Amino acid sequence: MEGCIFCKIARGEIPSAKVYEDERVLAFRDIDPKAPAHALIVPKAHFASVLEADAGTVGALFEAAKEVAKALGVAESGFRLVVNTGRDGGQSVEHLHVHLLGGRALAWPPG
């Protein structure tokens, strides 16, 4: 989608620190990490949020998350997957993305 930063990253027009890629999904390090391991897992196709996404896309993101966790070395120690959605959910980029956070014990519940 024109003007979407994650679409531009997925097309290679903006650089990113890639940690995983397959046909449908790209994962890269968050530019402002909230944990020692913090990656964003995004579909290459544009969906504004999880509300728009089909089951195949959501499944592909979670399948990719398993590989990202291994690539970042947190599959054993544990990690959290977060999908911020809409205003109250704290979504700031309107392209569906799954945060993978790990590398330290994470507080629960979130603020």
Ligand code: AMP
């Ligand atoms: P959210 O607030 O859930 O929409 O998350 C958006 C995330 O995208 C934030 O954690 C930002 O730090 C991250 N972000 C924004 N621009 C970039 C970028 N160019 N490369 C990597 N991460 C980014």
